[in-house]
Amino acid sequence: MPTPTISTDEVIIILERIRARHPLVHCLTNHVVKNFTANVLLALGAAPAMVEHAEEAAEFAAMADALLVNVGTLDEPQITAIRRAIPSANQAHKPWVLDPVAVGPLTVRTKFAHEIVALRPTLIRGNASEIIALAGQTGRGRGVDSGDAAEAALTAARHLAKQSGGAVLVTGPIDYATNGSEIVACANGLPLMTRVTGVGCAQGAVAAACAAVADSPLAAAVAAATLMGVAGDLAAHISIRPGSFATALLDALDQLDAATLRREAKLS
Amino acid sequence: MPTPTISTDEVIIILERIRARHPLVHCLTNHVVKNFTANVLLALGAAPAMVEHAEEAAEFAAMADALLVNVGTLDEPQITAIRRAIPSANQAHKPWVLDPVAVGPLTVRTKFAHEIVALRPTLIRGNASEIIALAGQTGRGRGVDSGDAAEAALTAARHLAKQSGGAVLVTGPIDYATNGSEIVACANGLPLMTRVTGVGCAQGAVAAACAAVADSPLAAAVAAATLMGVAGDLAAHISIRPGSFATALLDALDQLDAATLRREAKLS
Amino acid sequence: MPTPTISTDEVIIILERIRARHPLVHCLTNHVVKNFTANVLLALGAAPAMVEHAEEAAEFAAMADALLVNVGTLDEPQITAIRRAIPSANQAHKPWVLDPVAVGPLTVRTKFAHEIVALRPTLIRGNASEIIALAGQTGRGRGVDSGDAAEAALTAARHLAKQSGGAVLVTGPIDYATNGSEIVACANGLPLMTRVTGVGCAQGAVAAACAAVADSPLAAAVAAATLMGVAGDLAAHISIRPGSFATALLDALDQLDAATLRREAKLS
Numbered sequence: 037m038p039t040p041t042i043s044t045d046e047v048i049i050i051l052e053r054i055r056a057r058h059p060l061v062h063c064l065t066n067h068v069v070k071n072f073t074a075n076v077l078l079a080l081g082a083a084p085a086m087v088e089h090a091e092e093a094a095e096f097a098a099m100a101d102a103l104l105v106n107v108g109t110l111d112e113p114q115i116t117a118i119r120r121a122i123p124s125a126n127q128a129h130k131p132w133v134l135d136p137v138a139v140g141p142l143t144v145r146t147k148f149a150h151e152i153v154a155l156r157p158t159l160i161r162g163n164a165s166e167i168i169a170l171a172g173q174t175g176r177g178r179g180v181d182s183g184d185a186a187e188a189a190l191t192a193a194r195h196l197a198k199q200s201g202g203a204v205l206v207t208g209p210i211d212y213a214t215n216g217s218e219i220v221a222c223a224n225g226l227p228l229m230t231r232v233t234g235v236g237c238a239q240g241a242v243a244a245a246c247a248a249v250a251d252s253p254l255a256a257a258v259a260a261a262t263l264m265g266v267a268g269d270l271a272a273h274i275s276i277r278p279g280s281f282a283t284a285l286l287d288a289l290d291q292l293d294a295a296t297l298r299r300e301a302k303l304s
Numbered sequence: 305m306p307t308p309t310i311s312t313d314e315v316i317i318i319l320e321r322i323r324a325r326h327p328l329v330h331c332l333t334n335h336v337v338k339n340f341t342a343n344v345l346l347a348l349g350a351a352p353a354m355v356e357h358a359e360e361a362a363e364f365a366a367m368a369d370a371l372l373v374n375v376g377t378l379d380e381p382q383i384t385a386i387r388r389a390i391p392s393a394n395q396a397h398k399p400w401v402l403d404p405v406a407v408g409p410l411t412v413r414t415k416f417a418h419e420i421v422a423l424r425p426t427l428i429r430g431n432a433s434e435i436i437a438l439a440g441q442t443g444r445g446r447g448v449d450s451g452d453a454a455e456a457a458l459t460a461a462r463h464l465a466k467q468s469g470g471a472v473l474v475t476g477p478i479d480y481a482t483n484g485s486e487i488v489a490c491a492n493g494l495p496l497m498t499r500v501t502g503v504g505c506a507q508g509a510v511a512a513a514c515a516a517v518a519d520s521p522l523a524a525a526v527a528a529a530t531l532m533g534v535a536g537d538l539a540a541h542i543s544i545r546p547g548s549f550a551t552a553l554l555d556a557l558d559q560l561d562a563a564t565l566r567r568e569a570k571l572s
Numbered sequence: 573m574p575t576p577t578i579s580t581d582e583v584i585i586i587l588e589r590i591r592a593r594h595p596l597v598h599c600l601t602n603h604v605v606k607n608f609t610a611n612v613l614l615a616l617g618a619a620p621a622m623v624e625h626a627e628e629a630a631e632f633a634a635m636a637d638a639l640l641v642n643v644g645t646l647d648e649p650q651i652t653a654i655r656r657a658i659p660s661a662n663q664a665h666k667p668w669v670l671d672p673v674a675v676g677p678l679t680v681r682t683k684f685a686h687e688i689v690a691l692r693p694t695l696i697r698g699n700a701s702e703i704i705a706l707a708g709q710t711g712r713g714r715g716v717d718s719g720d721a722a723e724a725a726l727t728a729a730r731h732l733a734k735q736s737g738g739a740v741l742v743t744g745p746i747d748y749a750t751n752g753s754e755i756v757a758c759a760n761g762l763p764l765m766t767r768v769t770g771v772g773c774a775q776g777a778v779a780a781a782c783a784a785v786a787d788s789p790l791a792a793a794v795a796a797a798t799l800m801g802v803a804g805d806l807a808a809h810i811s812i813r814p815g816s817f818a819t820a821l822l823d824a825l826d827q828l829d830a831a832t833l834r835r836e837a838k839l840s
Contacts, residue, residue: 068338068354070604074769079814084769085674086604088645092678099677109356111381113647138353141367142360231558233342233352278347279554286815290767336606336622377624379649406621409635410628499826501610501620546615547822 040303041218042258047301048294050246050259055081059248062087062100062125063241064118066108066137069234072282073104076238079289080263082245088113094120098128101248104241105152107145108137115148122155131158131247131256135240140169153200158253160196161205161240161260164189171195187212190219203253205243205261207236213257220258223302224265226272232282239264258303266300267292308571309486310526315569316562318514318527323349327516330355330368330393331509332386334376334405337502340550341372344506347557348531350513356381362388366396369516372509373420375413376405383416390423399426399515399524403508408437421468426521428464429473429508429528432457439463455480458487471521473511473529475504481525488526491570492533494540500550507532526571534568535560576839577754578794583837584830586782586795591617595784598623598636598661599777600654602644602673605770608818609640612774615825616799618781624649630656634664637784640777641688643681644673651684658691667694667783667792671776676705689736694789696732697741697776697796700725707731723748726755739789741779741797743772749793756794759838760801762808768818775800794839802836803828 060083063073074084087096090113097103103125105118125132134157139149149170153160162170164185171192190212193204197216206212211222229235243260250256270291271284328351331341342352355364358381365371371393373386393400402425407417417438421428430438432453439460458480461472465484474480479490497503511528518524538559539552596619599609610620623632626649633639639661641654661668670693675685685706689696698706700721707728726748729740733752742748747758765771779796786792806827807820 066354067335067356067603068342068352071339071607071769074604075814075818078767078769084604086602086645087674087678088603089647089680092646092680095678109354110360111357138355142355142363144357144360231346233339233346275555277555277558278343279551279558282343282554283551283815283819286818287811287813290813290815334622335603335624336610336620339607377622378628379625406623410623410631412625412628499614501607501614543823545823545826546611547819547826550611550822551819 040220042220042255042303044297044301044303046255047259047262048297050250050255051263051292051297053249054245057249058083059101059245060085061102061104061241061244061248062096062121063104064088064093064114064121065104065106065237065241068108069237072234073238073241075286076289077241077245079286080242080245084241088117090117090120093117094124097121097124097130100130102130102244103132104135104244105132106135106137106237106240107139107149108237110145110148118152122152126155131244133157133159133161133240133244133247135237136160136162136166136170137237139166153196156200156202158202158247159205159243159257160200161207161243163207167196167204167206168192190214203257205257207239211261211265213254213261215254218254220254221304222258222261222265224262224300225268228272228276228278228281229268231278232285235264235285262297262301262303263292266297269300270296308488310488310523310571312565312569312571314523315527315530316565318518318523319531319560319565321517322513325517326351327369327513328353329370329372329509329512329516330364330389331372332356332361332382332389333372333374333505333509336376337505340502341506341509343554344557345509345513347554348510348513352509356385358385358388361385362392365389365392365398368398370398370512371400372403372512373400374403374405374505374508375407375417376505378413378416386420390420394423399512401425401427401429401508401512401515403505404428404430404434404438405505407434424468424470426470426515427473427511427525428468428470429475429511431475435464435472435474436460458482471525473525475507479529479533481522481529483522486522488522489572490526490529490533492530492568493536496540496544496546496549497536499546500553503532503553530565530569530571531560534565537568538564576756578756578791578839580833580837580839582791583795583798584833586786586791587799587828587833589785590781593785594619595637595781596621597638597640597777597780597784598632599640600624600629600650600657601640601642601773601777604644605773608770609774609777611822612825613777613781615822616778616781620777624653626653626656629653630660633657633660633666636666638666638780639668640671640780641668642671642673642773642776643675643685644773646681646684654688658688662691667780669693669695669697669776669780669783671773672696672698672702672706673773675702692736692738694738694783695741695779695793696736697743697779699743703732703740703742704728726750739793741793743775747797747801749790749797751790754790756790757840758794758797758801760798760836761804764808764812764817765804767814768821771800771821798833798837798839799828802833805836806832
């Protein structure tokens with residue numbers, strides 16, 4: 037494998053900073069995954085907070101260390117809150133992550149995602165269909181599943197990364213992170229992770245935690261892919277049934293350390 | 305036991321179709337159970353999606369394979385979304401399931417449930433009190449618990465099934481499914497299942513997944529009762545404490561197969 | 573240790589009453605913890621219900637045995653619902669618990685918490701920063717974490733308890749319960765509990781269940797601290813990883829009995 041631009045050592049430094057600094061991640065995310073997202077952040081060593089009133093969301097986006105915007109169950113009050121939180125985070129120079137869940141087939145969120153992507157997210161995380169749709173191309177998404185291979189979305193991802201000046205993480209059997217010029221592939225993780233709701237959405241929150249402490253958006257994207265992927269690989273050694281796998285995944289995030297990452301990370 | 309109208313073999317065919325087709329279930333459900341409902345559907349082999357903006361809910365109800373309407377934490381935006389989603393599902397000939405949580409003692413949801421039951425749900429799933437109240441009779445419900453024996457609700461259930469042209473599943477120590485004329489009883493499941501929040505609500509989502517692939521509403525109702533009931537029976541072999549039982553229930557849904565269903569199903 | 577005003581025997585009586593009466597707890601709480609809160613109440617033997625439409629919330633607050641108000645993800649519809657539910661509970665002489673999550677740094681909830689604390693909660697549960705801020709002093713809260721030692725908040729807690737005529741539970745490494753004059757300390761529980769989202773919020777719901785059956789607000793506060801704390805201590809014997817610890821905590825709540833409480837409770 038070629039030497040990746042972002043090395044496992046940089047992922048380890050990001051993990052150690054998360055454990056030392058406990059970055060506070062403001063999550064404006066969907067109803068289905070709020071609990072699991074908070075538990076993933078806590079297991080990793082970050083601090084979650086969901087503050088949803090528009091007025092408070094604006095206040096809090098400036099106080100927190102990073103902001104996650106996930107449009108999975110977007111409704112009008114959340115649109116209002118997101119419209120106030122992003123500029124607040126931007127003004128306070130806090131990173132923010134966009135997870136364009138199911139953008140493409142659904143009109144309200146697609147239009148809204150196009151609106152906010154112009155506010156230059158530090159990091160965008162989505163499956164191939166979502167990234168293609170966000171870049172204004174036509175995907176084949178069906179609900180939250182991706183109908184397009186991650187590889188096929190790389191052109192769209194590079195375009196988005198150049199436009200935003202940040203990084204894009206395209207998830208799939210192999211995750212690809214790009215800052216528009218460089219590309220890093222992460223081969224950790226397994227299909228079982230898609231059988232627990234919110235693993236992908238929680239990865240968006242992890243990406244926000246990483247962005248709060250990383251030296252670059254690309255490093256944050258690679259770290260998010262690697263940390264969740266390696267934790268998933270470890271958890272699958274405990275159980276391949278989805279209920280106990282979900283529990284094992286949280287335990288594995290807590291258990292991650294430098295030695296494990298050096299042994300397990302598959303970056304190229 | 306008399307031979308039931310719907311056999312275990314038909315339940316097995318429904319499970320196999322879910323595993324093969326991954327029906328996409330649009331869940332307009334309550335806040336408490338969204339995560340668990342999604343995990344139950346994924347464990348069984350179906351695909352969950354919660355799309356809640358009224359405009360998108362209408363769009364998505366036509367795209368998804370089935371719709372679940374659960375009024376457990378009904379609020380005004382959800383009323384609006386449901387009012388748009390049901391006609392959209394009906395027009396696209398997609399099945400929809402009504403779970404009238406706590407209908408009876410609470411006025412807003414009771415009035416609303418009476419309004420939407422006229423839109424002819426494919427399947428109604430509720431405890432005895434809820435079914436009695438939905439049929440316009442007086443139940444003895446107290447919150448989400450049922451004060452009436454499932455048996456006592458059978459008259460109401462047959463009435464509702466005839467009215468809607470679909471099926472009704474009355475849950476209790478024994479679950480009863482009826483299409484207005486035939487009745488099938490399922491003796492699987494155990495009281496422990498009521499000590500994990502959302503097991504009943506998730507059964508409504510399972511019923512929607514079943515309705516997406518079943519040959520009749522009655523078969524879907526029987527399958528929902530049997531799949532959840534047998535999974536509960538299996539999980540209780542792993543643990544009778546509620547935390548680990550909930551995990552084991554998800555694992556058991558993943559593990560269900562023809563041989564297990566043939567051995568464990570208690571239909572009559 | 574000095575003999576506490578509320579003894580372990582009184583905590584045991586409260587637990588036994590919860591198991592016998594299954595108090596119905598109406599939870600107006602935050603989105604992140606609804607599922608876990610419901611599961612904690614069920615594991616303990618109480619009955620949860622989340623009824624959120626303002627009109628129904630008012631109806632239901634009079635029907636339920638206790639009300640929990642947690643402002644963690646406060647939004648305008650919830651403000652409206654809480655404004656109607658509290659007077660309804662008060663009029664029906666039902667106890668209600670206030671959990672002022674993140675009150676202090678965030679303006680909307682802080683103003684609202686000051687408004688409703690005047691409606692005399694039976695019990696207030698919060699960390700040191702929240703209790704200090706609720707009493708109108710200046711805390712050092714950062715999101716949902718407490719920057720102030722529980723001990724430092726005792727003056728504020730006594731003030732609030734006198735004002736409301738109820739009890740205040742200040743949580744931290746040691747939990748302190750006060751009715752304004754007496755103080756009881758509970759040394760059960762461990763830092764691991766803060767690494768599972770919603771343990772603190774669920775303790776508020778447990779406090780409401782306890783208040784529904786206790787002889788005094790102080791006894792309910794001590795019971796809530798002891799029941800959650802001892803369950804946490806037991807669960808940590810099963811696992812110190814956050815995913816499996818959360819599961820074990822629910823199992824432990826189910827398993828709590830008089831002998832265990834007598835052996836493990838650390839009241840003074």
